[in-house]
Structures are given as structure tokens and as C-alpha cells.
Amino acid sequence: MGVGARVFVVDDEDAVRDSLQALLEVAGFEAQCFPSARAFLDWVAVDQIGCLLVDVRMPDIDGLELQRRVGATCPGIAVVMMTGHADVPMAVQAMKAGAVDFIEKPIAREALLAAIRRAVAHADERGRAAVERSSEEAKISSLSVRERQVLAGLVAGHPNKVIAHRLEISPRTVEIYRARLMDKMQAHSLPELIRMAVVAGVEPD
Incomplete structure (x- = not known):
């Protein structure tokens, strides 16, 4: 994990976003926060690479649906889910759908950072593979x-x-x-x- 690796935080609670941004930046990540899944989807580009840290339960578009949409369009983004105790079955569903990890609230600092480091490494690998695949497909065409x-x-x-x-x-x-x-x-x-x-x-x- 290189210094400045990008983490995208999606949570509808202002206090949670602020605390996570501060924690991530102190740890050397470049954190960018969004108040909703819609705001993130409106912003993200298909070639974006990084870790998406997202709450399972959100209004309008929840974390699982956001994961599905991002997985279909942004191969360079790896997902880490945040979940309350009652949401663990949903988090397991997210893992089966390709999430790198899930973190149970209240969030433990070291567990969160370890999960994000794994996700960033995974995103880098998938991003490089996607770039290579695109290059070879262009040659084939x-x-x-x-x-x-x-x-x-x-x-x-x-x-x-x-x-x-x-x-x-x-x-x-x-x-x-x-x-x-x-x-x-x-x-x-x-x-x-x-x-x-x-x-x-x-x-x-």
C-alpha cells in the first residue's frame, strides 16, 4: 500500500464521515467522502482505482446496491462494507458478491486500516489487470x-x-x-x- 492510496467513504451520517476521514488521512490515505451512494455514482469514473468504504444501510441506494453497480462498471474499485451487528447477514452477502471485507460498528481502528490496506492492494491489482485487458482488446480489434x-x-x-x-x-x-x-x-x-x-x-x- 503506497502513501496516498485513495479511499472513498460513503455514509449518510456526517459525524461518521468526518471521523473516518480524519482517521484515514492520519494513516496516510487520501480520503474522499460522499453523503450518499447517488453522490458517489454521479462522481466516480470507470477507470477510478481505490477502496470504497461504504455503510450497508443507507437511504435510497443501500451499500449492497452500490457495490453491485460499482462492480459492474469500475473494476479498479475494491469494496469494504461497514455494518452494525444486526446487518452481519447482509455483510456476508456483500462478501459473496465480491467485497474484500466487512467491518462491524463500532469500528476498531486497526481492523479498519488492515481491511483497507487489503482492499487497496486488491484494487491496484484489478486496476492493472483491467488496463492490460483493455490494451490487448484494442490490439485484437x-x-x-x-x-x-x-x-x-x-x-x-x-x-x-x-x-x-x-x-x-x-x-x-x-x-x-x-x-x-x-x-x-x-x-x-x-x-x-x-x-x-x-x-x-x-x-x-
């Missing part, structure tokens, strides 16, 4: 139909002769397509090309 067919054959582990037979082209032509793929995908080796294709979601032939 530049390929011709035939190049994609050859790439799918390579992902399946087929040798040039098999790919050539399936596509009804010569093995030499397959070699030419492989060279084009290496160039367009900016890959330095066949294993790297395959890894890029898998990251981008290319299915084997």
Missing part, C-alpha cells in the same frame, strides 16, 4: 478476420499445418499471418502472443 482465425488456432495449440488445413490455406501463408500477428500485437515471442490473446478473451479454435 485491429486484426483482420483471417488474422483472428489464425490467432484462435494458435491459442488452441494447433501447429501451422493444422491451422492451414482448417482454414484451407498453405502453411507458408499461416507463417505470414503469424508474423503479422506478432507485429500488430507487439509480441516478442509466441508465448507472449498467446498470453495477450488469452487476456483479451480470445477463445481457442
Whole structure:
């Protein structure tokens, strides 16, 4: 966890937001607070990276619904739920839906900071993966139909002769397509090309 990692606090109670912001900033985080899920959703960008610390029970849009919406649109944000004792079943539901952790109120400082550090590390990893996936998908989109067919054959582990037979082209032509793929995908080796294709979601032939 680097100094200045971002934590987004969503809670409808002013006193809770103020105390959490002070605690987080003293611990070296960059804290940004929102009074409602709606306010956060209106602000957040799809490429945002950080930890979302959110109360389960809020008016209008509750924590579980906010988690669902953020999970669908912001892959670089990891969620930590805050919950009262009676809300533990809801927090368990949040964990099953992908929350990194849940903190029971009244909040213990060290437990909160430990959960946020885990969430920040998780968010960084997911954010980097999302950026890589987007980059590889953009490269894939530049390929011709035939190049994609050859790439799918390579992902399946087929040798040039098999790919050539399936596509009804010569093995030499397959070699030419492989060279084009290496160039367009900016890959330095066949294993790297395959890894890029898998990251981008290319299915084997």
C-alpha cells in the first residue's frame, strides 16, 4: 500500500464521515467522502482505482446496491462494507458478491486500516489487470478476420499445418499471418502472443 492510496467513504451520517476521514488521512490515505451512494455514482469514473468504504444501510441506494453497480462498471474499485451487528447477514452477502471485507460498528481502528490496506492492494491489482485487458482488446480489434482465425488456432495449440488445413490455406501463408500477428500485437515471442490473446478473451479454435 503506497502513501496516498485513495479511499472513498460513503455514509449518510456526517459525524461518521468526518471521523473516518480524519482517521484515514492520519494513516496516510487520501480520503474522499460522499453523503450518499447517488453522490458517489454521479462522481466516480470507470477507470477510478481505490477502496470504497461504504455503510450497508443507507437511504435510497443501500451499500449492497452500490457495490453491485460499482462492480459492474469500475473494476479498479475494491469494496469494504461497514455494518452494525444486526446487518452481519447482509455483510456476508456483500462478501459473496465480491467485497474484500466487512467491518462491524463500532469500528476498531486497526481492523479498519488492515481491511483497507487489503482492499487497496486488491484494487491496484484489478486496476492493472483491467488496463492490460483493455490494451490487448484494442490490439485484437485491429486484426483482420483471417488474422483472428489464425490467432484462435494458435491459442488452441494447433501447429501451422493444422491451422492451414482448417482454414484451407498453405502453411507458408499461416507463417505470414503469424508474423503479422506478432507485429500488430507487439509480441516478442509466441508465448507472449498467446498470453495477450488469452487476456483479451480470445477463445481457442
